[in-house]
Amino acid sequence: MARAGARQGxxxxxxxLVLCGAFLYVPILVLVAMSFNGGGSAYSWGGFxxxxxxxxxxxxxxxxxxxxxxxxxxxxxxxxxVLGTLLAVGLARHTRSKMLExxxxxxxILPDLVLAxxxxxxxxxxxxxxxxxxxxxxxxxxxxxFVVAVVRSRLAGSDAALEEASRDLGAGAFSxxxxxxxxxxxxxxxxxxxxxxxLSLDEFVxxxxxxxxTTQTLPITVxxxxxxxxxxxxxxxxxxxxxxxxxxxxxxxxxxxxxEKS
Amino acid sequence: MTSTKQHGGLARPSLGARLRRGVEPAVxxxxxxxxxxxxxxxxxxxxxxxxxxxxxxxxxxxWELSLDNFSRVTDxxxxxxxxxxLGLAFVATLLALLIGxxxxxxxxxxxxxxxxxxxxxxxxxxxxxxxxxVYAWIVLLNSQGLLNDLLVGIGVxxxxxxxxxxxxxxxxxxxxxxxxxxxxxxYAAIEKVDEDLLExxxxxxxxxxxxxxxxxxxxxxxxxxxxxxxxxxxxxxxFVVPELLxxxxxxxxxxxxxxxxxxxxxxxxxxxxxxxVVVLLVLLFLGQAWVTRRVEGPARG
Numbered sequence: 026m027a028r029a030g031a032r033q034g035x036x037x038x039x040x041x042l043v044l045c046g047a048f049l050y051v052p053i054l055v056l057v058a059m060s061f062n063g064g065g066s067a068y069s070w071g072g073f074x075x076x077x078x079x080x081x082x083x084x085x086x087x088x089x090x091x092x093x094x095x096x097x098x099x100x101x102x103x104x105x106x107v108l109g110t111l112l113a114v115g116l117a118r119h120t121r122s123k124m125l126e127x128x129x130x131x132x133x134i135l136p137d138l139v140l141a142x143x144x145x146x147x148x149x150x151x152x153x154x155x156x157x158x159x160x161x162x163x164x165x166x167x168x169x170x171f172v173v174a175v176v177r178s179r180l181a182g183s184d185a186a187l188e189e190a191s192r193d194l195g196a197g198a199f200s201x202x203x204x205x206x207x208x209x210x211x212x213x214x215x216x217x218x219x220x221x222x223x224l225s226l227d228e229f230v231x232x233x234x235x236x237x238x239t240t241q242t243l244p245i246t247v248x249x250x251x252x253x254x255x256x257x258x259x260x261x262x263x264x265x266x267x268x269x270x271x272x273x274x275x276x277x278x279x280x281x282x283x284x285e286k287s
Numbered sequence: 288m289t290s291t292k293q294h295g296g297l298a299r300p301s302l303g304a305r306l307r308r309g310v311e312p313a314v315x316x317x318x319x320x321x322x323x324x325x326x327x328x329x330x331x332x333x334x335x336x337x338x339x340x341x342x343x344x345x346x347x348x349x350w351e352l353s354l355d356n357f358s359r360v361t362d363x364x365x366x367x368x369x370x371x372x373l374g375l376a377f378v379a380t381l382l383a384l385l386i387g388x389x390x391x392x393x394x395x396x397x398x399x400x401x402x403x404x405x406x407x408x409x410x411x412x413x414x415x416x417x418x419x420x421v422y423a424w425i426v427l428l429n430s431q432g433l434l435n436d437l438l439v440g441i442g443v444x445x446x447x448x449x450x451x452x453x454x455x456x457x458x459x460x461x462x463x464x465x466x467x468x469x470x471x472x473x474y475a476a477i478e479k480v481d482e483d484l485l486e487x488x489x490x491x492x493x494x495x496x497x498x499x500x501x502x503x504x505x506x507x508x509x510x511x512x513x514x515x516x517x518x519x520x521x522x523x524x525x526f527v528v529p530e531l532l533x534x535x536x537x538x539x540x541x542x543x544x545x546x547x548x549x550x551x552x553x554x555x556x557x558x559x560x561x562x563x564v565v566v567l568l569v570l571l572f573l574g575q576a577w578v579t580r581r582v583e584g585p586a587r588g
Contacts, residue, residue: 143330
């Protein structure tokens, strides 16, 4: 009865769903459609073609930017996953301090622009020249907060009794961590790592402030391209990025789902 | 499991064990907190300190106590930028709420299987590169763009007009960028509402409007406030959308801060501007906590 009522009640509610869906997807679909435009103009249709994907594949600046971004994302992910997982376990099992909890989340809550200028100031004051490495460290800092958030929520639902049992049976702190704690939070650790990797790949503001003059990450390159105007090549690039993000969302959804079942 | 160490079941833990118990939190918490001390705490403290310093001649700062940066903010030029930024961020938040609430409500009323699909569809654009999403609106709003084609095509207007590089374009860009951040907390709040309460309200003779304003809206207020903050805060500090869609004619606080650090090289003044944004943010979060406590507090007690 309740379900039939709920379905009946949908009535006019299809309207906001359709309108909001159109608002969210029409701009993206227009970009995707325009990327197959064979003409030289970004506005008028010149026949179907993969021409701009070819141009994209030959754009060496873009390719090196992708390589730089992947390197930064990989490094930031490793650091953030290790530090974030340790922090989350430490917070869950060894402290009730709300201050520490808040501090661990700080980089995710601070506006990115504020963190960006702070890091710019810090690297300057510490005499560290801006480079790809400074971007990597900056991304690791805010990535850590996201790993803490994801792993922490998993730990909240898991049972500390298992760890206590492991201790009582004589396992040391290290073997308990590796053999009991880690396997139980593994899905959250993987989800957190995926999150940091994609966030880093997409991150523009902090990278823009902490990158060296010759460091070109993918978003920094896209920013430069977009600022100079509309080109069919950006449409092709946009389509590739949209497809990748859809794949990542699907993979992440699959990775997180078993967590809810267990 | 391979460990051979033995614990006496009920005996008090030995001094060594207690020491080890102190080492463990240090090993877990230490590295992360040290990392944060360098890359989060030190930067925030530096920016705080910069507020009271003088600008260096070639960028950077000179550590000379000065309050000039604060008095400069009251200059009418900068007050105007703050007024316009707050206005644009407010309008963007309001629009996101007006689009987001019915959408989140409709999603909550979908059958469970479709709910997940709808939520994933809401999130996917958000995972698409932010710059690309802003760029999409350059393509749409351009005077040669599709929206103009459409308006001319259906005879609304004969003249192509500039949709791009207007405050309106900036607002649309901000709403588009952050709408998912409005829908998700709204959905979470709406989904929690007990249907029985709405039915009770209707049974007692309240009309639909009255039930919405008197029961539904107050109960979902935490979601409204959280969503609004999640849209308002990044809108206020944004410099990419005003630059790309506002064409440099619309200057928001974010642009001003960016320029102080990367162009004008006046870091102390930029720090004051950034800290004003942070103070606003803290006030908003305090407000959010207050609203959440008011709605959810009594229900628990």
